[in-house]
Amino acid sequence: MSLSSLWKASPDEIVKKHLRQVVGLAGSGNLGDGSEASAEFRDLLSVVPKECLVRWAHDAVEEGFQDSGFALQDLVNEVGRRLGFAVSHGYYRGRRRIGFDGLWIAPSGHCLVVETKTSDTYTIELKKLCAYRDELIGSRGARYNDSSILIVVGRQESGGLEAQIRWKPQPAVIRFISVASLLDLLLLKVQTKDGGTQSLLVRKIFDLLTSDDFFSFVDINPAVKLLSFFPNMTLSGQAGTGPLSPFRTPLSAQGFNEEAKRTVIEMKDIVGYVTRKGEVMYVQLRRRFHRLGAETFNRRMARLVADDDHPDRELKVVERRGVSGRTVRWVLPNA
Numbered sequence: 001m002s003l004s005s006l007w008k009a010s011p012d013e014i015v016k017k018h019l020r021q022v023v024g025l026a027g028s029g030n031l032g033d034g035s036e037a038s039a040e041f042r043d044l045l046s047v048v049p050k051e052c053l054v055r056w057a058h059d060a061v062e063e064g065f066q067d068s069g070f071a072l073q074d075l076v077n078e079v080g081r082r083l084g085f086a087v088s089h090g091y092y093r094g095r096r097r098i099g100f101d102g103l104w105i106a107p108s109g110h111c112l113v114v115e116t117k118t119s120d121t122y123t124i125e126l127k128k129l130c131a132y133r134d135e136l137i138g139s140r141g142a143r144y145n146d147s148s149i150l151i152v153v154g155r156q157e158s159g160g161l162e163a164q165i166r167w168k169p170q171p172a173v174i175r176f177i178s179v180a181s182l183l184d185l186l187l188l189k190v191q192t193k194d195g196g197t198q199s200l201l202v203r204k205i206f207d208l209l210t211s212d213d214f215f216s217f218v219d220i221n222p223a224v225k226l227l228s229f230f231p232n233m234t235l236s237g238q239a240g241t242g243p244l245s246p247f248r249t250p251l252s253a254q255g256f257n258e259e260a261k262r263t264v265i266e267m268k269d270i271v272g273y274v275t276r277k278g279e280v281m282y283v284q285l286r287r288r289f290h291r292l293g294a295e296t297f298n299r300r301m302a303r304l305v306a307d308d309d310h311p312d313r314e315l316k317v318v319e320r321r322g323v324s325g326r327t328v329r330w331v332l333p334n335a
Contacts, residue, residue, distance in 0.1 A: 006022070006025070006044060011048075011049045011051070011052075014048055014049075014052055015048075015049065015051045015052050015055050018059055018063075019055075019056040019059035019060055019063075019065075019068065019071055020059065020063075020065045020068075022041070022044070022056065023037070023041060023067055023071055026038070026040040026041040026044075027039075027040050027041075030066075030067060031067045031070040031071060031074075031092065032092065033091050033092050033093065038070075038074070038092075041071070041074060042074055042078070042089070045074060045075065045078040046078065046081070050082075050186060050187065050190055053075055053078060053079060053183065053186070054183055054187075056071070056075060057072065057075050057076075057154075057179050057183060060072035060075065060118070060154065061118055061154035061155055061179060062155075064118060068118070069116075069118050070092045072116055072118060072154060072179070073090075073092065073101045073102070073116045074089070075179075076101070076102065076114065076116045076152050076179065076182065077089055077101070077102040077104075077114070079182050079183060079185075079186050080102060080104045080112075080114065082186055082189075083185060083186060083189065083202075083205060084106075084107065084202055084205075084206070085104035085105060085106055085112070086104070086105040087102060087103070087104050087105075088102065088103040088105075089102060090102050090103065090114075100113045100114065100115065100129075100132045100136070101114050101115050101116045102114035102116070103136065104150075106206050106209075106210050107206065108146070108206065108210070109146055110146045110147065110148070110206075110210040110211075111136065111146060111147040111148075112147075112148060112149070112150045112209065112210060113129065113132055113133045113136060113147070113148070113149045113150070114149075114150050114151075114152060115129055115149065115150070115151045115152070116151075116152045116154075117151065117152070117153050117154065118153075118154040118155065119153065119154055119155040119156075119157055120153045120155070120156050120157060120161040120176075121155075121157050124151060124161065124164065126164065126165065126174065129149050129151075129174070130149070130174075133147055133148075133149055148173035148174070148175065148210065149173065149174045149175070150174075150175055150176070150177065150209060151174065151175070151176040151177075152176070152177055152178070152179055152182055153176055153177070153178055153179065154178070154179045156178060161176055161219075162176070162218050162219045165218050174218065175209075175218055175219075175220050176218065176219060176220070177209075177219075177220050177221060177224070178221055181220075181221045181224040181225075184224055184225075184228065185205050185208075185224060185227070188201065188227065188228055189201060189202060189205065201227075204227060205227070208220060208223055208224070208227065222264050222267055222268060223264050225267075225303060226263055226264055226267075226303075263300070266289075266292060266296070266300055267300050267303065267304060269289070270285070270289060270300055270301070270304060270315075271304060271314045271315065273285070273288060273289075274315060282317065301315070305317055
């Protein structure tokens with residue numbers, strides 16, 4: 001059986017295949033720079049349904065195998081392509097002139113040097129990434145103001161990546177996003193059916209990943225969660241019925257950017273406070289953030305507290321026997 005046989009299979013049959021099986025069917029079964037296996041695998045990724053990308057990304061992150069890191073690199077680049085970037089694949093092994101994992105160019109001309117990591121457990125060589133960016137600028141004519149670095153992480157286990165970036169200033173704009181959040185952006189784009197809304201959404205996705213004017217945070221995962229509200233907002237500037245209905249400006253206006261920044265800051269403040277305390281009574285948390293007002297606080301908590309449909313959200317409400325009231329505690333990723 002070869003990888004070409006999967007082209008004839010139904011989407012349901014393809015998505016059932018484990019990533020290890022798919023890679024094993026490509027060429028010699030081993031991904032390598034310039035190899036037939038790599039070319040076949042990338043061709044398949046370009047046509048499979050989005051569900052395959054989600055399933056196979058999970059396989060690469062949670063069930064590592066030989067070449068799983070290389071496969072994840074190709075998967076991330078395919079997501080970038082489907083988001084609308086012009087994507088150039090980098091090298092699996094950084095032994096060539098410029099060793100980036102991917103180069104994404106937005107319609108605006110902004111260049112993203114993309115680095116993919118299965119986990120943030122190991123220290124990422126930020127200076128090397130900046131050197132790749134410098135070489136890119138020198139060899140391709142990119143400008144400093146129109147280029148930045150995006151680190152895509154499969155598992156956030158150590159939690160130290162943001163601190164590493166903040167406390168070791170680099171001569172470049174560096175942000176990071178999880179593989180899951182990147183896939184969320186793709187699903188949000190695909191599931192937004194209204195043409196006008198999708199067009200504006202895509203512009204916001206480009207802003208989120210490339211522009212300093214939209215979000216200035218190193219960790220842009222919270223901003224992705226906020227952006228999921230976007231299709232519920234109205235284009236007319238009138239109040240809508242979605243979670244962000246208090247917004248009074250059209251989606252394309254600067255008001256959206258300012259309100260979005262404020263929302264993310266408030267959400268990060270709540271999570272940061274609970275993280276420092278370890279465990280906080282719900283009523284204490286509400287009093288601590290009384291400045292937000294009851295309505296705003298409740299909206300923020302609605303996006304932060306995990307439930308059956310959203311088990312991966314940052315905060316979890318737990319009931320403890322013998323303790324009156326509700327307690328909110330921090331839930332670590334993959335805990």
